[in-house]
Amino acid sequence: HDKHDNLTSQCCNHGRDDISQSRLAAKDLVLDVLKKRASEIDVDNCAPGAEDPFYVADMGEIYRQHLRWKMNLGRVKPFYAVKCNPDPEILRLMSKLGNGFDCASKSEIDLALETGVDPSRIIYAQPCKTKSYLRYAAQVGVKQMTFDNADELYKIKAHFPDAELYLRILTDDSTSLCRLSMKFGASLDVARQLLELARDLKLKVVGVSFHVGSGAEDPKAFVKAVQDARWVFDQAAEVGHELHTLDVGGGFCESTFDKFSGVLSEALDSYFPLPIRIIAEPGRYYVSSAFTLAANVIARRDAPDPLDPSRDAYMLYLNDGVYGNFSNIIFDHQHPVARILTCASSSRASSPNTSSLDGICYSIWGPTCDGIDVISERITLPGLLDVGDWLYFEDMGAYSKCSATRFNGFSDNHEVIYISSEAGATALLDY
Ligand code: PLP
Numbered sequence: 001h002d003k004h005d006n007l008t009s010q011c012c013n014h015g016r017d018d019i020s021q022s023r024l025a026a027k028d029l030v031l032d033v034l035k036k037r038a039s040e041i042d043v044d045n046c047a048p049g050a051e052d053p054f055y056v057a058d059m060g061e062i063y064r065q066h067l068r069w070k071m072n073l074g075r076v077k078p079f080y081a082v083k084c085n086p087d088p089e090i091l092r093l094m095s096k097l098g099n100g101f102d103c104a105s106k107s108e109i110d111l112a113l114e115t116g117v118d119p120s121r122i123i124y125a126q127p128c129k130t131k132s133y134l135r136y137a138a139q140v141g142v143k144q145m146t147f148d149n150a151d152e153l154y155k156i157k158a159h160f161p162d163a164e165l166y167l168r169i170l171t172d173d174s175t176s177l178c179r180l181s182m183k184f185g186a187s188l189d190v191a192r193q194l195l196e197l198a199r200d201l202k203l204k205v206v207g208v209s210f211h212v213g214s215g216a217e218d219p220k221a222f223v224k225a226v227q228d229a230r231w232v233f234d235q236a237a238e239v240g241h242e243l244h245t246l247d248v249g250g251g252f253c254e255s256t257f258d259k260f261s262g263v264l265s266e267a268l269d270s271y272f273p274l275p276i277r278i279i280a281e282p283g284r285y286y287v288s289s290a291f292t293l294a295a296n297v298i299a300r301r302d303a304p305d306p307l308d309p310s311r312d313a314y315m316l317y318l319n320d321g322v323y324g325n326f327s328n329i330i331f332d333h334q335h336p337v338a339r340i341l342t343c344a345s346s347s348r349a350s351s352p353n354t355s356s357l358d359g360i361c362y363s364i365w366g367p368t369c370d371g372i373d374v375i376s377e378r379i380t381l382p383g384l385l386d387v388g389d390w391l392y393f394e395d396m397g398a399y400s401k402c403s404a405t406r407f408n409g410f411s412d413n414h415e416v417i418y419i420s421s422e423a424g425a426t427a428l429l430d431y
Contacts, residue, residue, distance in 0.1 A: 016071070019064050026064075026421035027394075030056050031341075033419055034294050034392055038342055043296065043388045053295040053320040054415040055396070059093055059429060060422030061290035065254070066097050067424075069282070072261035075268065076278045079123050081250050082108040084283030084398050085291070089418055089429070091115050094286075096428040102250070102281035106133045109142055119143070123247065125209065125281055127168050127184050128152060134159040146209050146247075148186040150197055157201045166209040166247055167194060169232060171225045176213025176251065177333045185210065191232050195239040205241040208232045211249030214284060215333065219256070219263035222248070226267040233272075245277040252285035254395075284398035291397030291416075294341055295320040297389045298367060305361045306378065313361040316385060321366010321373040323407040325400045325414065329375065332399040338364055338376055341390035343383040360384055364391070368408040 033056045043051045069078060079100035082091065086108065092115055094101065100121035101112035112122050119141035124133075127148040137145065138160040145160075147153060148168040156163050170185030186194055198205050208229040212221040229246055236243045246268075252260060268278055295318040305313035320326060328334040359380040366373035385391075404412040420426040 016068075019068060022064060022422060023061070026058055026060055029419065029421050030058055030292050031392075033417060034292060034341055034390075037417060038294060038390045041296075049411065051296045051298075051319065052411055052414055053293055053318075053325060054417065055325075055401070056292050056294075056417045056419060057087070057089065057397070058290050058292075058419055058421050059089065059425040060420040062090065062093055062286055063097075063420070063422045063425035063428075065286050065289070066099075068257065069261075069285070072258065073265060073280070075265070076248065076280045078286075079121075079125075079247075079279050079281050080286060081125075081281045081283030082111060083402065084250075085287045085400075085402055086111050087401070087416065088114070089416075090287060090290075093425060093429060095121075100279065102283075103142070105130075106136050109133075109137065109140065113140060123166070123279070123281070125166075125168075125247070129155070131155060131159055134163075138162070144206070147194075148184055150194060153194065153197055153201055153203060157203060161203065164204055164206040165198060166207040166245070167191060167198075167205060167232060167236075168209045168211075169225070169228055171210045171212045171228075172221055173211075173213030173216065175217040175221060177215025178251075179213045180211050181213065188228060188231065192235045192239065195232075195236050195241060199240050205236060205243065207243050207245035207247055208236075209247035209249060209281075211281070212251050214251040215253060216251055216256075216260075219260045222260060222264045223267045226264070226271050230271040233276075244275075245279060246272050248278060248280045250281040250283050250285070252280070252282045254285060254289050257285060287397035288395050289397065291400070292392055292394050293320070293325055293336075293396040293400070294390050294392045295325075297385055297387055297391065300385070300387055303363070306363075307361075311361060313363070314385070315365060316362050316391075317365045317367060318375065318391065319367050319410070320414075321368055321375060323366060323368050323370070323373060324404045324410055324412065325396065326366060326375050327403040327405070328396070328398065328400045330372075331403050334395075334399075336375065336393040336396060338362075338379055338381065338391045338393060340381055340383050340385065341392040343385055343389050345384045345386055367410055370407075 079102045080094040081102040095115035102125040103109045104126040124145035143164045146166045146168040173179045210225045299317035301315045305311040359382045364376040
């Protein structure tokens with residue numbers, strides 16, 4: 001605990017400007033490491049797959065996100081959503097930072113436990129659980145878990161009657177990019193009935209949870225969810241439960257965090273003053289910007305620019321696509337942006353029809369035989385790329401590697417080069 005308290009005071013000494021400054025310097029460092037690694041690979045002579053895509057993971061960026069969290073939402077304890085990126089180094093850092101874990105399956109529970117955390121630092125945040133996983137949670141002492149329906153309560157009664165339950169409520173996620181409420185969450189109409197059933201089954205409800213969806217535009221979604229949670233807390237007290245924790249879920253994004261956290265903090269102070277404990281389940285917020293991916297150009301075809309057929313354009317084929325690390329395009333509605341890492345040709349224009357001033361127009365494709373395997377339908381880049389050149393993509397840490405497949409025989413397990421641009425993370429991880 002002392003270690004974590006020290007960290008918290010260290011966080012508060014770090015200003016917002018310090019964090020932005022460090023982030024800029026970190027980007028240069030990441031680029032240097034990407035270039036160095038790419039320069040070691042001779043695509044004309046290397047062994048099969050030696051030119052596979054690779055990541056540079058800056059653990060310092062995760063550390064900075066943690067400092068930002070502490071500055072903006074100091075009262076809210078993060079339980080990192082393992083599903084987002086279960087990389088063991090990330091989990092190790094989360095554990096050292098004092099965070100908990102949001103797990104959705106037996107394997108995720110195992111990964112979290114392997115970091116050495118106490119089971120009380122894990123929440124099994126999946127409202128519809130597998131029976132055998134429930135028994136496993138009981139066996140390893142992971143007591144906290146969510147539910148949102150009566151059948152789940154009967155299941156919990158049969159397989160883990162000592163569990164500590166959080167009623168997950170429905171939220172308005174209509175402005176979110178990734179919506180979850182069509183699948184999970186009890187409406188307020190049934191909340192009281194569920195609380196009564198839990199009481200009648202002698203189950204212990206300890207809190208309320210929600211998830212406003214990811215990539216939300218409107219921070220008011222958080223305010224409404226907090227107000228609804230307050231109503232459920234009051235109902236629970238009437239029914240005879242003693243609730244002590246509110247779980248505000250995930251969905252925090254790097255770009256909207258300052259705005260959202262301000263609105264959420266105010267709502268929490270109004271509706272849930274101390275001593276109510278507040279936890280959250282951030283995933284992408286922590287890791288998205290920490291991972292940068294490099295992929296190799298394995299083939300190129302010329303093709304007219306679809307918007308201006310008088311201009312030359314190229315189709316580039318990379319050794320990674322939507323069945324691989326770019327699975328975030330399909331599953332997470334992301335639009336990764338290609339940048340040039342290496343470009344062997346010094347020429348900026350390929351032919352008289354290609355304007356060097358405007359850059360060169362490309363579409364970027366993955367390596368599989370499927371037509372949906374497209375990374376970018378049209379992008380203009382300032383260089384004439386050819387087979388063997390490298391592109392890189394920032395913000396590739398969330399819902400990318402973890403949902404990659406081996407379709408068409410391509411690897412789903414690519415090299416990750418870990419670095420740290422922050423002394424704090426370096427010290428914690430003994431790098
Ligand atoms: N908690 C739950 C229950 C989720 O389903 C998810 C994502 O699907 C998360 C947390 C993490 O969301 P995000 O990565 O958007 O923070």
